[in-house]
Amino acid sequence: MAIEEISDDLDIKREIERGELKEYILHIAKLPTGSVVNLHIYIYRGKKNGPVLLISGGLHGDEVNGVEIIRRMMKNEMLQPSAGTIIAIPVLNIYGFLNFNRELPDGKDANRSFPGTKNGSLASRVAYNVSKKILPLIDYGVDFHTGGGNRANYAQIRCEFSDEKSLMLAKGFAPPFIINTPSIPNSLRNEAKEMGKTIIVFEGGQSLRFDEPAIDEAINGTRRLMVSLGMIPDHESIKPATKPIILDKTTWIRAENAGLFHHHSSNGDYLMADDFIGTITDPFNRYELPVISPVEGYIIGLNYSPVIHAGDALVHIGHRT
Numbered sequence: 001m002a003i004e005e006i007s008d009d010l011d012i013k014r015e016i017e018r019g020e021l022k023e024y025i026l027h028i029a030k031l032p033t034g035s036v037v038n039l040h041i042y043i044y045r046g047k048k049n050g051p052v053l054l055i056s057g058g059l060h061g062d063e064v065n066g067v068e069i070i071r072r073m074m075k076n077e078m079l080q081p082s083a084g085t086i087i088a089i090p091v092l093n094i095y096g097f098l099n100f101n102r103e104l105p106d107g108k109d110a111n112r113s114f115p116g117t118k119n120g121s122l123a124s125r126v127a128y129n130v131s132k133k134i135l136p137l138i139d140y141g142v143d144f145h146t147g148g149g150n151r152a153n154y155a156q157i158r159c160e161f162s163d164e165k166s167l168m169l170a171k172g173f174a175p176p177f178i179i180n181t182p183s184i185p186n187s188l189r190n191e192a193k194e195m196g197k198t199i200i201v202f203e204g205g206q207s208l209r210f211d212e213p214a215i216d217e218a219i220n221g222t223r224r225l226m227v228s229l230g231m232i233p234d235h236e237s238i239k240p241a242t243k244p245i246i247l248d249k250t251t252w253i254r255a256e257n258a259g260l261f262h263h264h265s266s267n268g269d270y271l272m273a274d275d276f277i278g279t280i281t282d283p284f285n286r287y288e289l290p291v292i293s294p295v296e297g298y299i300i301g302l303n304y305s306p307v308i309h310a311g312d313a314l315v316h317i318g319h320r321t
């Protein structure tokens with residue numbers, strides 16, 4: 001059966017039978033060679049009515065963990081809800097995914113290009129199509145990301161604590177950390193908010209790498225969220241949540257000097273104020289400077305680059321005000 005192009009005003013209840021999965025394409029543009037670039041969208045409708053949940057990956061094309069999270073959930077038949085609807089988009093930024101790049105070929109970040117324009121450059125077109133054709137269909141969403149560059153994030157949900165629905169979704173997902181993060185202007189999350197929808201962001205692992213513990217947290221968290229929204233019954237194969245640690249503030253420790261960075265603490269570690277985290281040394285052993293935590297909190301992101309410049313972000317600490 002031919003895969004249909006998604007229409008401007010898809011009516012899920014009319015076009016998809018109860019208990020059915022339907023695949024759609026969303027045409028974005030063509031490559032200079034004439035090859036067509038389409039998003040692939042999988043819509044799983046449950047037998048009973050319920051909420052519509054979007055799960056999306058690869059908005060930053062080099063953040064492949066999200067792509068893998070959704071692929072595994074599809075393969076293991078975890079996305080067919082008994083109530084409500086799941087819309088799964090494993091790769092939002094096809095161009096970046098092909099080029100191992102966060103951005104699109106226009107050099108723009110799709111997650112800073114919402115709501116986008118129909119005839120804009122590529123990032124703007126991706127944003128426009130998602131805003132026009134996907135966001136109107138949904139109630140809630142989880143957008144999967146990783147740290148950028150060589151920075152790895154410990155599994156966490158980022159959301160706005162002042163928004164009750166966001167916090168409700170985050171607690172349903174129950175990741176190791178829930179972190180208060182105001183939504184970034186022109187991001188997918190912000191555009192959803194403007195439309196009265198709620199998207200939370202999962203962060204885990206780093207770009208261009210699979211991170212098995214983060215993938216595992218994301219899959220179990222998504223299934224717990226589906227249980228909490230009444231979309232699937234609880235199942236013994238879903239890892240029970242440990243109580244998430246809720247952190248309302250974050251601080252980056254930046255390198256005071258350039259050099260080689262050795263960290264002696266790990267992602268997820270608890271730190272007291274003034275705890276030793278690592279050292280910065282030069283290649284000739286002329287200096288060795290300690291990296292110290294300025295606050296009590298948890299390491300939620302860590303720079304794995306061995307060579308760093310002055311001012312580089314080294315350690316992201318989540319803490320409480």
Ligand SMILES: [Zn+2]
Nearest residue numbers: 060063145146
């Ligand atoms: Zn990202």
